[in-house]
Amino acid sequence: MNEFQLIRRYFDRPAPGAVLGVGDDAAILAPAPGMELVVTTDMLVEGRHFFAGTDPASLGHKTLAVNLSDVAAMGARARWATLAVALPAADEAWLAAFSRGFFSLADRHDVDLVGGDTTRGPLTLSVTLIGEVPAGQAIRRDGAVAGDDIWVSGELGGAALAVAARYGRAPDVGLDTLRNAARRLDWPEPRLQLGERLRGLASAALDVSDGLTGDLAHLCERSGVAAELWLSALPCAEALLALRSSAPALFAAGGDDYELCFTAPRAHRAAIEALPAELGLRLTRVGRVAAGEGVRLLDAPDGAPVLLTHTSYDHFR
Numbered sequence: 001m002n003e004f005q006l007i008r009r010y011f012d013r014p015a016p017g018a019v020l021g022v023g024d025d026a027a028i029l030a031p032a033p034g035m036e037l038v039v040t041t042d043m044l045v046e047g048r049h050f051f052a053g054t055d056p057a058s059l060g061h062k063t064l065a066v067n068l069s070d071v072a073a074m075g076a077r078a079r080w081a082t083l084a085v086a087l088p089a090a091d092e093a094w095l096a097a098f099s100r101g102f103f104s105l106a107d108r109h110d111v112d113l114v115g116g117d118t119t120r121g122p123l124t125l126s127v128t129l130i131g132e133v134p135a136g137q138a139i140r141r142d143g144a145v146a147g148d149d150i151w152v153s154g155e156l157g158g159a160a161l162a163v164a165a166r167y168g169r170a171p172d173v174g175l176d177t178l179r180n181a182a183r184r185l186d187w188p189e190p191r192l193q194l195g196e197r198l199r200g201l202a203s204a205a206l207d208v209s210d211g212l213t214g215d216l217a218h219l220c221e222r223s224g225v226a227a228e229l230w231l232s233a234l235p236c237a238e239a240l241l242a243l244r245s246s247a248p249a250l251f252a253a254g255g256d257d258y259e260l261c262f263t264a265p266r267a268h269r270a271a272i273e274a275l276p277a278e279l280g281l282r283l284t285r286v287g288r289v290a291a292g293e294g295v296r297l298l299d300a301p302d303g304a305p306v307l308l309t310h311t312s313y314d315h316f317r
Ligand SMILES: Nc1ncnc2c1ncn2[C@@H]1O[C@H](COP(=O)(O)OP(=O)(O)OP(=O)(O)O)[C@@H](O)[C@H]1O
Pocket: 041, 042, 070, 207, 209, 210, 218
């Protein structure tokens, strides 16, 4: 199998939402009238973002999911993707599973793969995702205002627990709990439906990829505000509740969650509280925006400060 047979077999699929998809020097896309484009790129590198030997179907899923998560955080709809891969070898079983994982998530969200690049090299997977949002309505990081509530979707900490376990640094939580945590790490679910519903409700948003405290600090910086987070409010799986106080960094600073963190005015509380029933997704109020700068983690509202050894994942620290 040569390079072009590989592309045709595993990555060339019909792209009904594009003017022209895979096969030319570039794809041709036509945004719908009145829409703005949102564009994001996220890369996964073996040994850094995932462990050698990770199930290729989950890698196909996660490579796309981490990008969809950024589009969700903007309140946009995902439309088109390009995929750049460096592969150590043309392993057909690996490629078939990877492609299956990628396209089954793409199909669920009506995303067309319209191009990419394929080369031989250390396993590296990169997607560029293009989405659409009604002009002027994207949810940015710079809209939070003192007094806003801070919300988080889903649950935190499972993925970081799975990473810690693989490095032999996790507390003993039992096999079942660990299996659920590994699922959070390998099969993150991008919150696209939530992102679109938050347009007009959230004042600012981002996705939690590096760790809540550190990611929220980016939002605060862009908005020129401070934030207070409550450890006892951070949503986690029932089986991890005891760990939340004994290993707070897993929840407040552990990465790989791909949940959405957003701020919203108090006046939107009731509307937001109605979303979980509609979306089948937990939404939890985890803190408040204040005047000033920086993120403070307290054990509870008006409680004592919780000290963390780190606030998020950093590639160069
Ligand atoms: N090499 C680069 N050149 C230009 N811009 C970059 C580069 N790397 C990152 N950026 C930009 O810097 C900002 C922060 O990047 P980062 O990858 O940390 O995004 P994030 O959304 O905070 O995290 P994640 O990608 O894990 O969701 C983004 O606007 C991104 O587009």
